[in-house]
Amino acid sequence: MKCLICRREFFPKRTLRTLFVEEPVFKCYGCDRKYDIHPRVSVLPIQNYQLYLISLNLDEKVSDLAFLHEMNVILEDLLRKTKKTDTILWIDEFTEALYQELEKLDYGNIYVISVRQPIFLV
Ligand SMILES: [Zn+2]
Incomplete structure (x- = not known):
């Protein structure tokens, strides 16, 4: 390999x-x-629910495909613990604009797995 x-x-x-x-x-x-990897979990308020941001803090020069096994473990853990109404997103970079759009949703808790640490939360 x-x-x-x-x-x-x-x-x-x-x-x-x-x-x-x-x-x-x-x-x-x-x-x-x-x-x-050392995942960091941040809890952000959204309308009536909470947004859990799990950032993997991967270096810019490292391919995120190399960490598929670790991401799979996190995803399986989330699927076991979340309710059916919760939303799980897997994105490269969590931006402030995306946060403002997700804030408007009123469906349930949102779990966002982000490959890179968002700059606006640092
Ligand atoms: Zn190597």
């Missing part, structure tokens, strides 16, 4: 338990240790 960050070839570790399990791996072990 080819690492999506450093572009080097690597071979995922296999054990007897994972020998016949196909699990996609997008980054090598070196990049996995170097680019560890």
